């Protein structure tokens with residue numbers, strides 16, 4: 001044979017597993033991206049195509065989700081150790097397992113300086129904001145007479161682990177979506193807001209304070225709205241800003257609906273029920289994209305509909 005097989009490994013990469021643990025009304029999130037790489041006696045599958053030693057990558061994916069439900073996720077390390085031990089000890093041909101895990105950190109809305117002021121302790125049990133700074137953006141336009149200032153943010157990722165439903169929608173012959181009475185609602189907020197300040201230097205808004213307040217009202221509305229759709233939540237977020245910040249006349253949002261699907265663990269004899277803490281598959285695409293402008297009554301819409309370049 002003119003060639004021989006060198007190092008090889010296989011497995012399912014990037015299993016996006018989200019485990020919610022319910023401690024009464026207080027929820028806890030573990031949000032991981034788990035990649036499995038197995039190696040061992042795998043010559044034959046490469047040389048002849050015999051799969052006799054191959055545990056399917058699909059099975060490694062199922063194992064990740066089933067273990068999250070059956071054993072919980074105490075820490076990424078503990079979870080990885082458990083998985084690696086399982087693959088190596090349960091499958092004779094597998095001699096090495098490498099589990100790589102990225103963990104995404106979440107903090108409760110209301111617990112950090114940036115978002116605490118308006119939210120009482122009762123509101124933060126199931127509403128989370130992903131750790132890390134959002135990107136703050138602004139656009140300033142001047143024609144020699146008047147100013148137009150638009151501020152905003154992107155990549156502010158938030159999640160409600162309950163208090164979200166979606167049902168009563170139109171059903172046609174292509175509809176397969178099941179109605180949801182207790183789902184995860186998550187989005188990465190991209191928002192822009194337009195100031196009504198145009199020229200009076202004396203009445204210039206305090207831009208820093210305004211930004212912090214807008215962000216707080218946005219998070220507050222997200223956390224407090226019992227949601228029947230992302231559209232409804234989004235409108236509440238915009239209204240709350242307009243109603244509390246007199247310097248702003250217009251808000252536009254572009255909100256990807258970051259879908260979290262309940263994993264079917266029935267085949268493994270596991271009940272995966274929202275009521276007692278469930279395991280979800282966090283899908284990255286496709287995603288619903290929900291967008292709208294919310295205006296102060298009587299004001300004109302000027303923020304571009306497509307604000308990706310803004």
Ligand SMILES: O=c1[nH]c(=O)c2[nH]c(=O)[nH]c2[nH]1
Pocket residue numbers: 166177228229230231257288
């Ligand atoms: O909040 C939602 N709004 C929708 O318009 C929609 N469509 C869908 O499939 N899921 C959802 N969720």
